[in-house]
Amino acid sequence: MSRVVVDVMPKPEILDPQGKAITGSLQRLGFEGLSVRQGKRFEIEVAGDLTEERLDQIRDAAEKLLANTVIEAFTVRVEED
Amino acid sequence: MSRVVVDVMPKPEILDPQGKAITGSLQRLGFEGLSVRQGKRFEIEVAGDLTEERLDQIRDAAEKLLANTVIEAFTVRVEED
Structure with a gap:
């Protein structure tokens, strides 16, 4: 079982707007000088061997389902144990 | 300017339920053998030096605002350029 992480920002x-709201809330709570952007993190457990073909499949899935590539960028990486 | 990443899962x-829905959608799209969990990723730009005190502040902010620690776990890490 391998784990692949897809980050979408x-x-x-x-x-x-979510990041802006969090940045404002942090300021009101007294945390100064922090600017936040919010994205998504997907942890994908892959059954079987993690071949290069399997990784391409996951990149394809990220592009089709996990990210809206008009407004979001994504990265795919293998997480080592 | 330093960047700190907070992952919340x-x-x-x-x-x-979000991860379950995505896992189901992937199967219907023909992506077999993938199990997904969805979380959040926060990218925080820190003004000034990133001291150990500043990092503690960010851990505090993550616990208070970014994660619901009853149901979510978070990690804080410095992102190198």
């Missing part, structure tokens, strides 16, 4: 040029 | 013993 709003593209830099895209406004991030 | 549902605890292993907690059901993850």
Whole structure:
């Protein structure tokens, strides 16, 4: 069983209202000088061997289902134990 | 300017309905043998030096605001360029 992590973040040029709200809340709580952007993290358990073909499949799935590539960028990486 | 990443995931013993839905959708799209859990990723830009005190502050913020520690676990790490 291997684990692959897909991180999905709003593209830099895209406004991030959730991140803005969190940045504001942190300031009100007294945490100064922090600017937050919020994205998503997917942990994928892969049955069987993690071949290069399998990784390509996961990149394909990330593009089709996990990220909205109009407004989001994603990275796929294998997590070592 | 330093960047700190906070990853927030549902605890292993907690059901993850979003992840279950994605796992189901992937199967219907023909991606077999993948099991997904969904969490959140926060990228935090820190103004000034990233001291150990500043990191403690961010761990505090993660616990208070970014994660619901009843059902979620979080990790804080410094992202190198």
